[in-house]
Amino acid sequence: MRVLIIGSGGREDAFAWKFQKEDKVSHIMICPGHKGMKRFDKVELWESSLLGDYSSLAQKAVEKEIDLVVCGPEAPLTQGLAKFFEDESIPFFGPSESAALLEGSKIFSKEFMREFEIPTAGFQVFDRYEDAVAGLEAWPVSSGIVIKADGLAGGKGVVVTTDREVAQKTLFDFMKNPEVSIHSDRILFEHILPGEEVSAFALCNGEEFFFLGMACDHKRVFDYDEGPNTGGMGCYRDPLWPDADLKEKIIQKVLIPTLKGMKERGHPFKGILFMGLMINSMNEPFVIEYNVRFGDPEAQTLLPLIKGELAVALHQLSTQAKIETPLTLSEETSVHVVMTSGGYPSITKDQPMSLNHKIEIPLLTHEDQPLLFLAGVNRNEDGQYINTGGRVLGVTAVSEGLETARKMAYKGIEMIHFKDSHYRTDIALNRRGGLKSDQ
Structure with missing residues (x-):
């Protein structure tokens, strides 16, 4: 199988790592990717200019005989990327432009939830x-x-x-x-929703779904949930929480009504449905937001736990009614810690990030524990990694217990150095939930 991944961050790096390990995947094309992804021998990088011309991107996929397209970031999905590949009869695992409005417009999603009585904040x-x-x-x-x-x-x-x-x-x-x-x-x-936050993920094909799993993200930039929101500073998965009762509530009160509502509106949802949830003191789920793709850093947290041929399963969901390839999620715990550039997250012109510094990275391969996932990086003329983005890299550790996984992840992070780097020291320190009372 020849797979095309769209994107260039840590999430896409994790997809490349997963597909690299799968026997059925022979080639991994990534557009645009980053030079760090060349550490996987199945990977070929495509020029970034193709992202400005979706028609040419789809034509190249035809020429390269791509069997499956997986899009990491949300922007191409909300711009209608799926249709360009579907017009060429290339299986695309991701929502249509209209279905992607669940993430593309927060107002659309809130009004959708109100119409279909899906629990959310006023x-x-x-x-x-x-x-x-x-x-x-x-x-x-x-x-x-x-x-x-x-x-x-x-x-x-x-x-x-x-x-x-x-x-x-x-x-x-x-x-x-x-x-x-x-x-x-x-x-x-x-209104603020009090409670504990969790992210839930399901692989969907419009009607059928496979409930993949849940993880707890830390969004604020500083320890103890201080500072502005980011794309995510770390994440963990604890198999002991949420429990089976809460999982069933999420499926019955959120996932099924969402898929039913989108189908009734004429926009059946195909792809990874990411449900950002707040769990209140009565163990009831409320939707904070929808995303229409895998999370980052949730992908780096959950993908190492997936047992089975993910690429084959996504191909089946893209082309037929049901998933036939068995997928399971390990009962182990995983912890992912993100390292960022100084100044992240900067949204104003007078607060630039500290970029283009050499990164000292230990000799980790993609088989080692802990796992290293690269994001905002490039290589300079000497072949050394430099930081070029806000979230630069992350380390994932998998273990039987949360504390062991946490120690392993931080041991890996402490081996990596670059000027003005930053990371939170409290990822997975609280056993349950990511952020308290945070949307």
């Missing part, structure tokens, strides 16, 4: 800055408010606060400030 929508300012004046901010930009923002378009000045600045930044990289003409206010 909310208000504003289409004009002046109306949002008036809405904020009437909001009991001291009790908590979640402010969300409507479109894609790489995990940085959400602010949770009880401070009115912070809320006012956030509103201005998201809707009016030209110095901020996030801009939204529409804005969403939500």
